Amino acid sequence: MQVKICHLYPEVLNLYGDRGNILCMRRRLEWRGIECTVDSLRIGDRKPLSDYDLFFVGGGQDFEQEVLLEDLRAGNGEEIKAAIADGRTFLCICGGYQMMGHYYETHEGVRCDFLGAIDLHTIGGEKRLIDNYAFRLSEESGAGTVVGFENHSGRTYLGSGVDPLGKVLRGNGNNGEDGTEGVHYKNVFGTYSHGPVLPKNPGLCDWILRSALERKYGTAQLAPLDDGFETAAHESVLQKVMNGEI
Amino acid sequence: MSKPFILQTILAAAVCKTVRRALRLRGSGGTALPGKAAMTVCKDILAVTSRGMEIIVVTGTNGKTTTCRMLEHALTSSGRECLSNKSGANLLSGVTAEITCNTDWLGRPKTHYAVIECDEGALKQVVPLIRPKVIVVTNLFRDQLDRYGEVMHTLDAIRTGIAKVPESILCLNADCSLTASLADDVPNKVVFYGMNTPVGDQKDVEISDAKYCIRCGREYRYHYHTYAHLGSFYCPNCGYKRQDPSVAVNRILGITTEGSKIEMQLDGKIHPVRVGLPAVYNLYNAAAAICAYRVFGLPEEEILGSIADVRSSFGRMENFTLGDVRIQMILVKNPAGCNQALEYVSGIGSDYNVVLCLNDRTADGHDISWIWDADFEKITQDPHARSILVSGDRAEDMQLRLKYAGAEESRITLEKDNARLLQIMKESTLPVFILPNYTSMLALRKVLSEATGGEAFWKG
Incomplete structure (x- = not known):
């Protein structure tokens, strides 16, 4: 078995240790004897995304966003939408997650059109929502807890019928109002969680990997791993967050 | 006036x-x-x-x-x-x-x-x-x-x-x-x-x-x-x-x-x-x-x-001698500085032990995700890096980072107590490099100074 990962725009979408997610997915596949390749799509690159099983989109600085949007409009945006419709797996963090929605409207009211691949949109807020937080995944994934670090001024609102990735336990999540965090649409997993999110949340990582394997091979059995270090890191942060210590 | x-x-x-x-x-x-x-x-x-x-x-x-x-x-x-x-x-x-x-x-x-x-x-x-x-x-x-x-x-x-x-x-x-x-x-x-x-x-x-x-x-x-x-x-x-x-x-x-x-x-x-x-x-x-x-x-x-x-300032390439053990402390706070420190340590060319300390207090920043942007692989893949100690409020995160950087779990020791950490360093037969972030540096430097007769930080 093999999973081909494509890191979208690593040169601009690379904030807050998010590349650790790729490392985590790669290792957890390799430890199970599943081959993993990691490729990247950079601004200006043109290649068929149907070659890949799993896409990673990280968060970025506002300053570099315009360069990126131009490239999406020039064709890669349509490729990404087709890959989503095709059931390919995406992990989208923060800015990468917002980018899947219809638009971002700044606090001053300037609207910036995004991909519109998922029915959601984001409104810029005055205050940045920053700190460690925790949420609980949906029932279908086994309702595990996820800990991470959120740092965003955008408030994301999901369209009706679009499922969140989880429910906020502590912190703000999508908008600090409705208790939702992230999005789960087809095989797209969107979240505000930096950290990077996957290493400390091996259950979420495996759920994402399974979705890519199931699409490709029809079935996916992931052998259990020794997650001692992962669990220790997860538990130590979860405890601090739930106790309000950080 | x-x-x-x-x-x-x-x-x-x-x-x-x-x-x-x-x-x-x-x-x-x-x-x-x-x-x-x-x-x-x-x-x-x-x-x-x-x-x-x-x-x-x-x-x-x-x-x-x-x-x-x-x-x-x-x-x-x-x-x-x-x-x-x-x-x-x-x-x-x-x-x-x-x-x-x-x-x-x-x-x-x-x-x-x-x-x-x-x-x-x-x-x-x-x-x-x-x-x-x-x-x-x-x-x-x-x-x-x-x-x-x-x-x-x-x-x-x-x-x-x-x-x-x-x-x-x-x-x-x-x-x-x-x-x-x-x-x-x-x-x-x-x-x-x-x-x-x-x-x-x-x-x-x-x-x-x-x-x-x-x-x-x-x-x-x-x-x-x-x-x-x-x-x-x-x-x-x-x-x-x-x-x-x-x-x-x-x-x-x-x-x-x-x-x-x-x-x-x-x-x-x-x-x-x-x-x-x-x-x-x-x-x-x-x-x-x-x-x-x-x-x-x-x-x-x-x-x-x-x-x-020029003498180093506290925690920045600062040298201590603990018993017979030579210790160099290098403050690291972000990926760029950390990579430079890792590059330096892994370029020494002889055996050493290394201590990585990570806190997440206000002066450090609550977000410790930057450790995933720093190339700890430089240490985990350096055969001269013999044992790796992790410490600090977020020691578990550092430990996990090292696992994904390719370190065998047996090479890593987690010790959050500074007194015990000091004891482990004292028993080292190799030079020790300590890479702490800000508040963990202050805490460690205090115990090290006390143990080696150094000065309080505000006296420099």
């Missing part, structure tokens, strides 16, 4: 000194509280207590403290008294405390010169009050992002600060495209420093804090790299490029754990220089300090000589 104002100044200075004395009697460093107390008596007390002083301010992400140390050492070893906020308290309250405690009873400064380290975010509050003669900006990297947002916000904050003191001369790092861009937007006189020589393997850095031209958005190209996004950059589209520095490291002749030998170029003239601190980033600090010293108006020979025996 009007009478009520004089009385207010006298009172504020007295409050500042009294609070500091009280804190120190209790064994506390008391670096910010005295300043806060003085400011409640007189809001802009700093403007009064710094009046008439000649001041160099150093700001930027990495290298502030060491650059200050180099400047201070040059001043004092040439017989000039100089005030400096050595404790690392570099926000408005800390700078206020440092300067206000150093006054006579009327609140007049006791020393003529000061070298002040200033936090990037606090620059706009501090410099309008102390009106420095020279401002050094060392570099800009991602750092403590949960406090500042993004690098561009930090740059904006620095620009705002500089704009308030148009008479200050700027010393800017020519090799940092972000820092160097400050020259365009401000009326200040600018002098550049940098490195005229490539360093390292010249591979493109995977994570760059400045990949795209700050002016036009096109990807930069480089004649050569030094580290991270630093080097001889140019934009093929709009022409924005590195300016030739008037103070530059021209050639590196050798780097050991004791220091470096280099050729320094000053306005075209070459000088052989020994820098008493190892690692490449200290060469940038040396160039920054020499540049600032010259534009400050003092003889360059003084600093060119004194920089050979």
Whole structure:
């Protein structure tokens, strides 16, 4: 078995240790004897995304966003939408997650059109929502807890019928109002969680990997791993967050 | 000065000194509280207590403290008294405390010169009050992002600060495209420093804090790299490029754990220089300090000589001897600085043990995700790195990072208790490198100093 990962725009979408997610997915596949390749799509690159099983989109600085949007409009945006419709797996963090929605409207009211691949949109807020937080995944994934670090001024609102990735336990999540965090649409997993999110949340990582394997091979059995270090890191942060210590 | 104002100044200075004395009697460093107390008596007390002083301010992400140390050492070893906020308290309250405690009873400064380290975010509050003669900006990297947002916000904050003191001369790092861009937007006189020589393997850095031209958005190209996004950059589209520095490291002749030998170029003239601190980033600090010293108006020979025996500042390449064990402590706070430290340690070429300490307190930033942007693989894949200890509030996160960097779990020991950590280090048969972040450095340095008879940090 093999999973081909494509890191979208690593040169601009690379904030807050998010590349650790790729490392985590790669290792957890390799430890199970599943081959993993990691490729990247950079601004200006043109290649068929149907070659890949799993896409990673990280968060970025506002300053570099315009360069990126131009490239999406020039064709890669349509490729990404087709890959989503095709059931390919995406992990989208923060800015990468917002980018899947219809638009971002700044606090001053300037609207910036995004991909519109998922029915959601984001409104810029005055205050940045920053700190460690925790949420609980949906029932279908086994309702595990996820800990991470959120740092965003955008408030994301999901369209009706679009499922969140989880429910906020502590912190703000999508908008600090409705208790939702992230999005789960087809095989797209969107979240505000930096950290990077996957290493400390091996259950979420495996759920994402399974979705890519199931699409490709029809079935996916992931052998259990020794997650001692992962669990220790997860538990130590979860405890601090739930106790309000950080 | 009007009478009520004089009385207010006298009172504020007295409050500042009294609070500091009280804190120190209790064994506390008391670096910010005295300043806060003085400011409640007189809001802009700093403007009064710094009046008439000649001041160099150093700001930027990495290298502030060491650059200050180099400047201070040059001043004092040439017989000039100089005030400096050595404790690392570099926000408005800390700078206020440092300067206000150093006054006579009327609140007049006791020393003529000061070298002040200033936090990037606090620059706009501090410099309008102390009106420095020279401002050094060392570099800009991602750092403590949960406090500042993004690098561009930090740059904006620095620009705002500089704009308030148009008479200050700027010393800017020519090799940092972000820092160097400050020259365009401000009326200040600018002098550049940098490195005229490539360093390292010249591979493109995977994570760059400045990949795209700050002016036009096109990807930069480089004649050569030094580290991270630093080097001889140019934009093929709009022409924005590195300016030739008037103070530059021209050639590196050798780097050991004791220091470096280099050729320094000053306005075209070459000088052989020994820098008493190892690692490449200290060469940038040396160039920054020499540049600032010259534009400050003092003889360059003084600093060119004194920089050979500059002592490290607390936690930055600081040496301890614990029993028979040689320990070097290297503060790491962000990916760029951490990578440089890892590069240095893994380049030693003989066996060592390493201690990685990670806290997530307010002064560190709650967001510790940067450890995933630093190349700990340099250590885990170095056969000379024998055992790896992890410590601090977020030791479990560091442990996990090392697992994914390829370390066998058996090579890692987690020990959060500093007394026990000290005991483990004492029993080491190899030299030990400690890489702590800020508050874990303060805590560890305290136990190490006590065990080795060192000084408290505020005495430096």
